[in-house]
Amino acid sequence: MxxxxxxxxxxxxxxxxxxxxxxxxxxxxxxxxxxxxxxxxxxxxxRAESRGEATSHAQIWEARLLMPGLQTTHSLEDGRPVRPDVEWCEAGVFGEFDGLIKNSRSASLSRQSTHQVFVEERRRERAMDGAGRRVIRWTWADVKVPGRVPGWLLAAGVPLR
Structure with a gap:
């Protein structure tokens, strides 16, 4: 809020x-x-663009993980810009909260099907992986399980503060 x-x-x-x-x-x-x-x-x-991102941010803080950069902008090898929800530069980890509204809105604004938006998101993720960043994705269902998202981030190399 x-x-x-x-x-x-x-x-x-x-x-x-x-x-x-x-x-x-x-x-x-x-x-x-x-x-x-x-x-x-x-x-x-x-800079948090959704309630899901803000909730994730709070869980990251509660788990005593290093606080991430929010909505940072990077250029991929092919020149396309990418802006992950959260980033731990020193750990080489991007985090993405995937809400259904975001994907539905993206489909509506781009006049693509939800399936096309999903495929494009996966291409974007592969490009980020190719740039040496590990991408961790989560949804509301994941945020609702205490410790799940922080556990994934810790396993991916995000340090404690």
Missing amino acids: VDSVLRGRTAGGRRLTAPEIPHWIDLIPVRCKLERATLAIELGDA
């Missing part, structure tokens, strides 16, 4: 800056809620 506010996705469409948010936190009466809200703001990042 914090990521959405920082990106400007609010009911009023007004984008808040991180320094403006603590004012609203001070209005929370229960201490445990206050602590959670403070942590959410600390971890919030406008």
Whole structure:
């Protein structure tokens, strides 16, 4: 939710800056809620493009993994740009949260079938692998299993912080 506010996705469409948010936190009466809200703001990042990415980011933090770069841009050997959801440059790992909405939206915007979007995603993944990056993908079903995604990332070489 914090990521959405920082990106400007609010009911009023007004984008808040991180320094403006603590004012609203001070209005929370229960201490445990206050602590959670403070942590959410600390971890919030406008570069997270979906709730799934933000949830994944929180699980990565909880697992004490090194925090990733978000939405970094790279050029593949063939010159195509690629922008993974998360990246651990030093570990050579890209992470991708695959939501059904993203694939459906991509199909709608590109006027391709969902199958064509899926095939193109796999081509993109092979190109990233060819560039020496390991690609770890996960979905909502994976995020719902405690420790699953952090375990995959740790096994792929993402270090603890």
